[in-house]
Structures are given as structure tokens and as C-alpha cells.
Amino acid sequence: MNTNGDKRLVEAVERIGKILASLYAFQMGDVDQGEKAKHLSRCGFSNVEIAELLGTTPNTVNVALHKTRKGKKKGKRTK
Numbered sequence: 001m002n003t004n005g006d007k008r009l010v011e012a013v014e015r016i017g018k019i020l021a022s023l024y025a026f027q028m029g030d031v032d033q034g035e036k037a038k039h040l041s042r043c044g045f046s047n048v049e050i051a052e053l054l055g056t057t058p059n060t061v062n063v064a065l066h067k068t069r070k071g072k073k074k075g076k077r078t079k
Contacts, residue, residue: 018053
């Protein structure tokens with residue numbers, strides 16, 4: 001088995017995935033960063049990967065995802 005070739009194949013597939021994710025985020029247009037992060041997170045990207053795709057920091061992505069989850073829960077509360 002050619003491990004060097006396998007490694008290059010995996011890297012190429014990962015690169016294609018990142019390109020598609022970037023296109024997906026760009027296609028969302030004026031949607032806020034939190035919503036973009038939420039959609040990319042649902043696609044299985046980590047906060048670090050999302051930060052790279054959106055041009056921000058992982059901490060910013062973490063805060064944005066937390067706010068989107070908090071806002072969703074807040075709307076469902078009843079007294």
C-alpha cells in the first residue's frame with residue numbers, strides 16, 4: 001500500500017471539503033456569523049475549522065454558537 005499516496009488523497013478530500021464549506025458560507029450572504037457557524041457546525045466542522053473558514057477566532061465561533069443556542073432556548077421558555 002502506498003501510504004504517501006493515501007495521505008495525499010486524504011489531504012485533497014479535506015481541501016475539497018473546506019472549499020465546499022467556504023462556498024456554503026459565502027452563499028448564505030448577509031446571514032450573521034452565528035448562523036453561518038451553526039450551519040457549519042451541523043455539517044460536522046469543529047470550532048477551529050469554522051473559524052478558519054469565516055476568518056475569525058475559535059473563541060468568537062464558540063461565543064456565536066453559544067448565543068444561537070441560548071437564543072433558541074430562550075424563545076421556548078414558558079412560565
